[in-house]
Amino acid sequence: MLVLGIDTSGKSGGITLAEGGQNSFRVLESSPIAGGTFSAQLVPTIAALLEKHGLAGRDIGGFAVASGPGSFTGLRVGLSAVKGLAEVLGTPIATVSVLEALASLSGKPGRVAAAQDAGRSEVFFGLYQVDPPVIARIEESLLHQSEFLKQLNDHYLDAALTSDVALAESASSAEVAVVPQVVVRPGSEEIARIGLRKLLAGETIATEVLDANYLRRSNAEISSKDKR
Secondary structure, eight states, rough: EEEEEESSSSSSSSEEEEEEETEEEEEEEEEOOOOOOOHHHHHHHHHHHHHTTOOOOOOOOOEEEESSSSHHHHHHHHHHHHHHHHHTOOOOOOEEEEHHHHHGGGGGGGGEEEEEEEEEEEEEEEEEEEETTTTEEEEEEEEEEEHHHTTTTTOOOOEEEEEEEHHHHHHTTTTSSSSOOEEOOOHHHHHHHHHHHHHHHTOOOOGOOOOOOSOOHHHHHHHHHHHH
């Protein structure tokens, strides 16, 4: 199956064109997209990648898209583009949590936590049961840093990962039971890899219910509620 992985959840993003099956995965090419240019560059970059490899939109077997948490604007752009393309082409969509992709980097089975700095002394937190290549979500939530540190004292936790050095340092200073391992933030390649497995397993989502997993309200929503 030919899969197109899209990640617009961070300060920068990317697109990965890959192919694979039940026991294989091969990246054909990945293209980065600079932050602030998602809306202008996403679709042209997809078109250029397909053309370069002699492919057309109808050749795409499925879309894999990062659903969050992350940038409100970036996620909206990525998901809107995938929704439009999928509706036109009749192509299935698999969504991948950025925290899920982070947990997948543990490389070993067990109960794995994934964390990202959410600002405002808060943490995007995910807990998963990892049995490679399957990653089963237990929970995803927005925690205060003190609550996050409590989670790292869970003696049933086998591993923890983060792409934010500051989170790992604060955990180390607090002398928690499991200090998060710092890894490079997963991008469109890992989104495509996990998405391919979901597509082959039939774990897809209809375009009419495709939505972002923000885990928190936007600044505009918070401001509106405060005024009321």
